[in-house]
Amino acid sequence: MEQYDAIVLGAGxxxxxxxxxxxxxxxxxxVIEHNDAAGRKILISGGGRCNFTNIGAAPANYLSANPHFAKSALGRYTPVDFIALVEAYGIAWHEKTLGQLFCDGSARQIVDMLLEECAKGAVAIALGSAVRDVDHANGQFTVRSDTxxxxxxxxxxxxxxxSIPKLGATGFAYDLARKFGLKVVEPRPALVPLTLPGSDALFRDLSGVSTEVVARVGQAAFREAALFTHRGLSGPAILQISSYWRHGEPVAIDLLPGAAPGWLAAAKRDRPKASLAAVLSAQLPARLAEALTERIAIDGAIGGATDKALGEAERRLAGWAFQPNGTEGFAKAEVTVGGISTDGLSSRTMEARRVPGLYAIGEAVDVTGWLGGYNFQWAWSSGWAAGQALGEREAA
Known part of the structure; x- marks a missing residue:
């Protein structure tokens, strides 16, 4: 039996x-990894270019039963720190919208960088090795795997x-956590497309149409693109809001964000002979404009509609209520909301309070970031915090 100072389960x-x-x-x-390659989720992220962090990453960009938990790790290992590591390896990068950073080249560069960092620390990595059993006795964790x-x-x-089981993702982390007495916050798909019932078939027929919106659930709101699909709704705004959505809740969509109050009444004065569809087509994709017009009871020229009716149409367009009947599940979810409860973990070290020597990091923990590089930053920050704590533990 091989003896180590630390065993890490998972090469993400x-x-x-x-x-x-x-x-x-x-x-x-x-490091023990049941896949035959390290960093599989990194490799597919960002269209193969890896959205490796977000320059604005802060605790407010994360969901958790304890919204304060992420502060320590994020504050001690920041996007600036990871960018410095990327640049030390000569990896070129660029910023897209909303602070999202991507490799100019390939996500493979990030995986290779992390593997090289492991090599510098003489880390042993066992790939294609499923964990069969984990025991804990006399201050030692014993892991039996395929290797x-x-x-x-x-x-x-x-x-x-x-999330993304085709990459080998499972709920193994939760089973192991429960074995050691840690609580698990109910996991559910996040950053995932929403599905619509048959009553919204009119919108499902718009598959492929995209437009900028503000999507809202409760107090959460995101202004980005929404995409109509053959099953329902997707696009960045919908993926963002899906992390906050619960079954039974409506999703309100402002289809014309930034439109001034009374804009339809103004259009009536400027273009009294125009139809509602024609007016909407000036700001929305034509197919979407036609579909919305079918649902709004304003026929013929808008000059014939009362200002009250136009005001009601404005309100509907500013908060169009969709009632999703579900999501596309873990198969299409980029991440998972929920996970190992932070109540049992130290926010500084990621160590379990009641099981000395046991740590939980990354997506396994109940900390979930927004779309746009935030989840990778949590991976770097929580991984660094645990790695530092392991070093301190050994030194002590």
């Missing part, structure tokens, strides 16, 4: 970051959540 972003940080602090680290048995005084859960 958080796991590799943690292993590299601990390894470079002198610890003997083993053998290893033991260490510290174990890091970095196996993520169940």
């Amino acid at each position: 972003g958080a796991g590799l970051m943690c292993a590299a940080t601990a390894g470079q602090r002198g610890l003997r680290v083993l 053998g048995t290893a033991s260490a005084p510290a174990l890091v859960i970095a196996t993520g959540g169940p």
